[in-house]
Amino acid sequence: MNVVPLDQLWVYLSGHPLLSLLVTLLAFVVAVRINRALGGTPLVHPVTLAIALLIGFLLLADIEYATYFEGAQFIHFLLGPATVALAIPLYDHRERVRRLLWPLLLACGVGIVTAVGSTLGLAMLMGAQPETLLTLAPRSVTSPIAMGIAEQIGGIPSLAAGLVLLTGSIGCALGPGLFRLLGIRDQAVQGFTLGLAAHGFGTAHAFARIGAVAGAFSGLAMGLTGLLTAFLLPLIVKVFGLG
């Protein structure tokens, strides 16, 4: 019987989709365990932790992101049907959504203007480069929409996707403390706010930590914010004299 040398075996494995798929799941399990061991603190979000673990692993093992993604794309693909599935909790809570339609739409507009305005204002004050500015602008929108918008107004699409994810994890970390500070206890309000400011991350967080009502409103906010921002952002960017 012939034993294949270990380094040859590694060359085969590191290029195989199976490895990236397996390490993604393992990193997620480890991250959830660590988060639980820390008492479920929102400051160390399991997703952020899993991403950090995986980046560390890929750098150590000298695996390119493109190679990793070949395997991990099977998980990534499920984001599409999962987004469609958000219609289910939305349908379950349709009565409440219909009753609150105008407050929700208004709050959404206010939230978007705050998000984009404060982002552009702060980044300009801090002296970010114009390209960074335009890439930052759509950061509170779910990544597929943000990438499209960034491209439209002259930012860098793939960096926009990364900033969107950072925004998501920051939003999840800050959310619970801010809600306590402002005395916001209503699940629907918490969910909607998280979905608006932290898109899919916030929605996932709302489902996992707050409950189904929060998840439904969060999904609604995510979709609504995406739709409205696509129309509003080019206008706001003009107001700031960019684009």
Add this chain to the structure above:
Amino acid sequence: MPLIMGMSVLLACQFAGELLARGLELPIPGPVLGMVILLAGLVIRGKVPSSLRLTGEGLLRYLTLLFVPAGVGLMVHARLIGMDLLPIAVTLVVSTALTLAVTGWALERLQRRQGPGSGA
């Protein structure tokens, strides 16, 4: 076969959404349009089929995991982020906090103003 039925419905809606987005050159991603299509379908049908609920809620329970592969992509942009690190970091944290606070406060207010019977 409830899982297969449910998944087929979700994928069909996503597919229709993609077609619509591409066909009309809308700046909205296909899955978001797919969500709107499924919602319309559920309203017409008047209930959520159990097969769809099983698949959909299963996916939503692990929604956080699904973001991991895209997030790892940040490693590609390490240098770009490093160039503007301070402005990016401060902007992200402060602006996200501001957005959360303003939105939450506004919705809470607006909801209360709608009067009794509308609160939770």
